[in-house]
Amino acid sequence: MRVLCIGDVIGSVGCEFLRKTLPPFKKLKNVDFVICNGENSADGNGVIPASADFLFKSGVDVITLGNHTFQRKEIYNFLDDESCVIRPANYPSPSTPGRGYCTVDMGRTSVSVINLMGQEYIDARVDNPFYKVDEILKKIESKIIIVDMHAEATSEKKAMGFYLDGRVSAVFGTHTHVQTADECVLEKGTGYITDLGMTGPIDSVIGVKKEIIINRFKTKLPERFDYASGECALDCVIFDIDEKTGKTNSVERYSLK
Numbered sequence: 641m642r643v644l645c646i647g648d649v650i651g652s653v654g655c656e657f658l659r660k661t662l663p664p665f666k667k668l669k670n671v672d673f674v675i676c677n678g679e680n681s682a683d684g685n686g687v688i689p690a691s692a693d694f695l696f697k698s699g700v701d702v703i704t705l706g707n708h709t710f711q712r713k714e715i716y717n718f719l720d721d722e723s724c725v726i727r728p729a730n731y732p733s734p735s736t737p738g739r740g741y742c743t744v745d746m747g748r749t750s751v752s753v754i755n756l757m758g759q760e761y762i763d764a765r766v767d768n769p770f771y772k773v774d775e776i777l778k779k780i781e782s783k784i785i786i787v788d789m790h791a792e793a794t795s796e797k798k799a800m801g802f803y804l805d806g807r808v809s810a811v812f813g814t815h816t817h818v819q820t821a822d823e824c825v826l827e828k829g830t831g832y833i834t835d836l837g838m839t840g841p842i843d844s845v846i847g848v849k850k851e852i853i854i855n856r857f858k859t860k861l862p863e864r865f866d867y868a869s870g871e872c873a874l875d876c877v878i879f880d881i882d883e884k885t886g887k888t889n890s891v892e893r894y895s896l897k
Contacts, residue, residue: 644675645876645879647814650839652683655681657873662874673701675753676839677788678692678695687712701724701744702724724744726741740755741753741754750781751784752780754780755788756769756773787810787811792816806826809888811830811831813833814835815835817846823891837873844867847868874896876893876895
């Protein structure tokens with residue numbers, strides 16, 4: 641099975657570029673299943689039902705989220721109703737809207753997707769993701785299991801990859817919006833990359849107008865983040881996974897422009 645994982649989609653400009661780019665790329669690369677991080681897919685930050693629906697209609701099968709999940713209150717009920725939009729599983733309260741993992745029946749096999757969030761250098765009060773993923777894996781029967789580790793620290797993402805090596809099919813990192821060049825298959829058969837990157841404007845700082853970020857660094861004062869526009873890229877990887885063993889055969893990294 642060929643699983644395409646797409647980096648954080650930035651606002652309507654990123655959504656529109658994904659809709660234009662994804663269908664022909666899926667066909668070209670014989671992609672069977674698509675996972676996309678959509679926590680920034682709404683203009684003005686966060687995710688809303690309309691932006692999630694747009695991604696689904698563009699060819700995405702599962703949407704993962706992150707620390708901006710609950711930025712927009714209109715998403716709360718949607719998370720409870722839509723099983724294929726998942727938020728970080730390690731939010732501490734049992735009353736937190738939504739779910740942290742899902743399983744999709746593909747007919748010949750099933751694919752489970754788990755969303756976790758790191759604790760280091762990120763503004764989120766969440767439980768330990770290592771203990772949480774152990775708990776979730778006891779409940780999952782799928783051979784193919786993919787994990788989105790949404791985290792700031794590369795070391796935390798790398799540690800999660802090694803921790804889950806041989807226990808899941810693939811681990812990819814999101815959140816930092818910069819694609820890393822360390823894609824690999826780990827020793828026990830788990831595909832890995834520290835960060836997928838993002839889907840959005842190239843002439844930007846993590847998708848935001850560069851002047852805003854520069855001024856923030858200079859003045860140390862808060863700034864409203866406005867997404868940039870212009871030429872875009874879609875950063876992604878394809879994990880080629882053996883359906884019988886759940887192990888990854890190869891990892892291919894792309895930045896589509």
